[in-house]
Amino acid sequence: MRILSLNQISKKYNQAKEFAVNDVSFDVEEGEILALIGESGSGKTTVLRLIAGLEHPDAGSISLSGQVIVEGKKSVPAHERQVGMVFQDYALFPHLTILENVKFGLKKNLSDPIKVAEDTLKLVGLREDYHKYPHQLSGGQQQRVALARAIAPNPKILLMDEPFSNLDAMLKDQVREEIRQIIKKTGITAIFVTHDTKDALSTADRIAILHKGYLQQIDIPKNLYEFPVNPYVANFFGKRNEIMAVPREDGFHTTFGFITDPEAKKYKEKVRLMFRPEHGEVVRRDGQQLSGKIVKISYFGSHQMVKLADEEGKRVTIRTNPGRSFDGMERAFFYLWKYDVEEAF
């Protein structure tokens, strides 16, 4: 069931030249985790603030749980929207214990707010720490307190601004998984903002990618990666190689060799072939379709990246398994098992 709808939302800040958010529409399903991703300044935080009621759009409408909360001049105030918010710096009260921090956001008329706060802290795995102060906890634990405080009042939707950006790389993988599990256990709908593709790909059910305030694509992680709707989205989710090719009757002629492909005859003069490093495979034998001069090999433990150059020095990067040895080799052979073709004019 649809819980949130943004319809043609635009927002320009006072004195700004450009719109921060431009005609953005999307829906969020109940129980879904959506990542809003984009470069700095792409409008992610503004979208979050518009949903939370901390900003008002210049155009468009927003519905939450079947209720129109924004339309024209109409705006349900932030505190009446039943939206939970986790801020980037967690924004915990340093002079309150974590139990008091969680209790703080609860309605005063609850019959037993302490029990609700305790139960929520248990849910986020902090049952031992009720009476500690925020500074006595690790970054990951503080974040779980912030999460508990946001979900304790049972909001309709949870909004998180860069929830993983204050964590070091070692902790990040673990915290992502923990946060995802907690959110899924409660069944709450969540939207989080990030600029990190790894955060989005590993944590979200769906990802919305913004560029200059425009929504580029919203889809499940696999589709964004495998079927990007435009070059911006494709390049955002990792390196893509690009080589020029001339179509022939039975394949593409490139500066790395010939690729047999009966589809080639559909194209006219010149095309661009685009592929990710993992869509190529380095092979031992000669006689393969493509080859290049080995320029650089970078070892990453789980895999190696091999940079190969054509006669003109144009380079491509191919991912290969970590065990492959290139000792004494000047050239490497490879083939592509997947690539996109684009007309180049």
Ligand SMILES: Nc1ncnc2c1ncn2[C@@H]1O[C@H](COP(=O)(O)OP(=O)(O)OP(=O)(O)O)[C@@H](O)[C@H]1O
């Ligand atoms: N309060 C404000 N007043 C004026 N301009 C603003 C304000 N807040 C954001 N902007 C501008 O709006 C655009 C979108 O900003 P926003 O913070 O939404 O982007 P973002 O994608 O969240 O970026 P970041 O990752 O850096 O936080 C930017 O050009 C920014 O400079």
